[in-house]
Structure formats: structure tokens, C-alpha cells
Amino acid sequence: xxxxxxxxxxxxxxxxxxxxxxxxxxxxxxxxxxxxxxxxxxxxxxxxxxxxxxxxxxxxxxxxxxxxxxxxxxxxxxxxxxxxxxxxxxxxxxxxxxxxxxxxxxxxxxxxxxxxxxxxxxxxxxxxxxxxxxxxxxxxxxxxxxxxxxxxxxxxxxxxxxxxxxxxxxxxxxxxxxxxxxxxxxxxxxxxxxxxxxxxxxxxxxxxxxxxxxxxxxxxxxxxxxxxxxxxxxxxxxxxxxxxxxxxxxxxxxxxxxxxxxxxxxxxxxxxxxxxxxxxxxxxxxxxxxxxxxxxxxxxxxxxxxxxxxxxxxxxxxxxxxxxxxxxxxxxxxxxxxxxxxxxxxxxxxxxx
Numbered sequence: 001x002x003x004x005x006x007x008x009x010x011x012x013x014x015x016x017x018x019x020x021x022x023x024x025x026x027x028x029x030x031x032x033x034x035x036x037x038x039x040x041x042x043x044x045x046x047x048x049x050x051x052x053x054x055x056x057x058x059x060x061x062x063x064x065x066x067x068x069x070x071x072x073x074x075x076x077x078x079x080x081x082x083x084x085x086x087x088x089x090x091x092x093x094x095x096x097x098x099x100x101x102x103x104x105x106x107x108x109x110x111x112x113x114x115x116x117x118x119x120x121x122x123x124x125x126x127x128x129x130x131x132x133x134x135x136x137x138x139x140x141x142x143x144x145x146x147x148x149x150x151x152x153x154x155x156x157x158x159x160x161x162x163x164x165x166x167x168x169x170x171x172x173x174x175x176x177x178x179x180x181x182x183x184x185x186x187x188x189x190x191x192x193x194x195x196x197x198x199x200x201x202x203x204x205x206x207x208x209x210x211x212x213x214x215x216x217x218x219x220x221x222x223x224x225x226x227x228x229x230x231x232x233x234x235x236x237x238x239x240x241x242x243x244x245x246x247x248x249x250x251x252x253x254x255x256x257x258x259x260x261x262x263x264x265x266x267x268x269x270x271x272x273x274x275x276x277x278x279x280x281x282x283x284x285x286x287x288x289x290x291x292x293x294x295x296x297x298x299x300x301x302x303x304x305x306x307x308x309x310x311x312x313x314x315x316x317x318x319x320x321x322x323x324x325x326x327x328x329x330x331x332x333x334x335x336x337x338x339x340x341x342x343x344x345x346x347x348x349x350x351x352x353x
Contacts, residue, residue: 039090056303072307077136095142183228264297268301311330
């Protein structure tokens with residue numbers, strides 16, 4: 001008897017719904033498609049410097065409760081309506097959570113929060129959440145972690161991000177080269193920005209890479225290259241926070257050295273807040289001072305915020321506190337809105353000057 005050599009460590013397999021079937025069950029209305037297209041164009045104009053506003057990507061660290069996400073979205077929409085002459089709000093809608101070792105991997109992977117991994121259910125919930133956000137009139141931003149799952153919902157996303165743990169991944173750079181929206185690359189977890197700049201350059205070129213068709217068949221896709229890729233500064237273990245004037249200046253010089261647009265997005269959380277969500281206020285204050293002083297390369301910010309401050313553990317598949325993060329601690333929305341108003345006032349005054 002010949003020895004078995006394949007799938008020795010695979011315990012089970014389950015059928016995966018195809019992107020086309022999911023899109024048929026949860027179709028994208030024409031009005032929402034037009035809204036997403038316009039949002040992408042607006043973000044491209046802001047990040048290229050053609051639109052003088054600042055992009056603001058704000059929302060929960062990760063989505064575990066779509067109902068709470070929509071509550072947050074409605075409050076963000078209402079609270080920022082009077083600020084859109086200076087800032088362009090985009091809702092952070094992150095369905096996948098990269099883990100350093102192990103842990104809950106996000107709504108798509110484990111929507112029931114109990115290790116049951118009902119991925120088809122998670123895909124339905126994720127697509128429906130994006131449909132609801134688009135109908136509300138907010139653009140959505142997400143991180144692309146799994147290189148195939150984007151086929152299920154990417155047409156609803158206005159801004160994509162490649163995280164600090166995957167910025168050096170060749171397959172994620174290839175994926176970004178074929179995405180239909182602007183993409184931001186975070187600096188490495190160490191704080192090094194060179195790998196993100198290399199990723200921007202790589203994503204601008206055409207690539208061939210394996211993926212899925214909309215019908216769910218394995219295929220080799222050819223991208224044409226993404227000309228709208230940008231640097232995200234998120235701090236790092238070696239550099240510490242990297243949002244200060246000296247770091248902004250270094251990043252701008254490094255981009256120009258590679259003939260790239262000096263366009264920078266600053267993540268106020270993660271390494272820049274030293275994992276303390278309240279310190280995001282310090283980051284916004286510094287960025288506001290730099291913008292007021294004439295710094296034009298700061299074209300976007302990212303913030304982690306939810307209805308309730310902090311975070312909580314999941315016990316027996318349940319999150320006890322409604323509207324509180326189950327991953328990274330977040331700033332409460334009531335403490336976030338004044339920061340958006342502060343940033344908008346600075347941008348408004350800077351543009352007037």
C-alpha cells in the first residue's frame with residue numbers, strides 16, 4: 001500500500017460559496033455602485049493633492065457586531081456632515097484581524113465568536129454590512145488580509161489597506177496592483193518605511209498572480225498596476241511613534257527620492273499611540289500643528305474609535321458590552337468627534353490662508 005503524502009494535517013473541508021453567487025444573493029444597487037465610484041475618485045484627488053481636504057478613516061478596530069457598526073456609522077455621518085468642507089470621512093470596516101500568534105481572526109473567519117468558523121455566514125454578513133454602509137452614504141475602508149476574499153466584496157470598498165505584517169509580502173503587493181480602489185501600505189512593525197515604499201513601487205507595476213474568478217474557479221489574473229498607492233505611518237517597535245515633523249519630513253524625502261508623490265497618511269493608533277487609544281488625541285494635535293505650519297504632505301489620518309471606549313474579552317461566544325471593541329482598545333465616539341472638529345478647523349484655516 002502506497003503511503004499517503006497529501007493533506008496529512010487537514011482535518012476537515014467545507015464548500016465555499018462563490019463570489020458570483022454571493023453577489024447574486026446580495027446585489028450591489030446601481031446607486032451604491034455610483035457612490036463607491038465617486039468616493040474612490042474623491043479619495044484619489046485628496047491623496048494626490050488635487051482636493052485640499054484631509055482624508056479621515058475612522059471606526060472600530062474590527063467589526064464583530066454589524067448592528068453596532070451601523071450605529072457608529074450613523075453617528076459619524078451625522079456628526080461629520082458639517083465638516084466635509086475640510087475633511088472627508090470614511091468608515092473603517094475591517095473584517096479580518098491579523099494576529100501575532102493566535103486569536104479571533106475577524107467577522108468573516110468566525111462570525112459567531114466561538115471558534116465555529118462559519119466562513120460562508122461571515123462573508124454574507126460582511127457584504128451586507130458594506131451594502132448598508134454604502135446606502136447610508138459613507139465610503140468604506142478595509143484591510144485586505146486574505147488574498148482571495150476581496151473577490152466577495154471589493155466592489156463596495158473605497159479605500160484598501162495592506163497592513164504592517166503583510167507589507168513585505170509579494171502576494172499582497174500583487175493583489176494591491178489589481179485592486180480597483182486607492183491602497184495604503186503601512187510601514188513595517190519595526191517602523192521601517194522603506195518596505196512600504198518598495199510595496200508602493202511594486203503595486204504600480206503589472207503582475208500575474210493566482211486568485212479566484214467571480215465564479216469561484218482558480219485562475220491566474222493579470223493586473224495592470226495600481227497608480228494610487230500611498231504610505232501609511234503607524235509607528236513601530238524600533239522607531240516608536242513616527243508622526244512628528246522629523247518623521248514626516250523623512251518620509252516625504254524618501255517618497256520624493258523614488259519619484260513618488262509626497263502623500264502621507266498617519267495612523268493615529270497602533271505604534272503611534274503606543275496602544276493607548278486616548279493618545280490618539282496627541283497625534284491629532286501634532287498633525288494639526290504641522291498642517292497649520294504649512295505641511296502639505298499630511299493628506300490622511302486613521303483613527304480607531306467605537307461607541308464605547310476600551311475593549312473587552314469574549315466569553316462563551318459573547319461580547320457583553322454593546323459597541324465596545326473585542327480586539328484593540330478604541331477611543332469612544334464622543335471623544336472622537338471633537339478631534340475631527342479640531343482637525344477640520346485646522347484644515348479649513350490652512351486652506352483659507
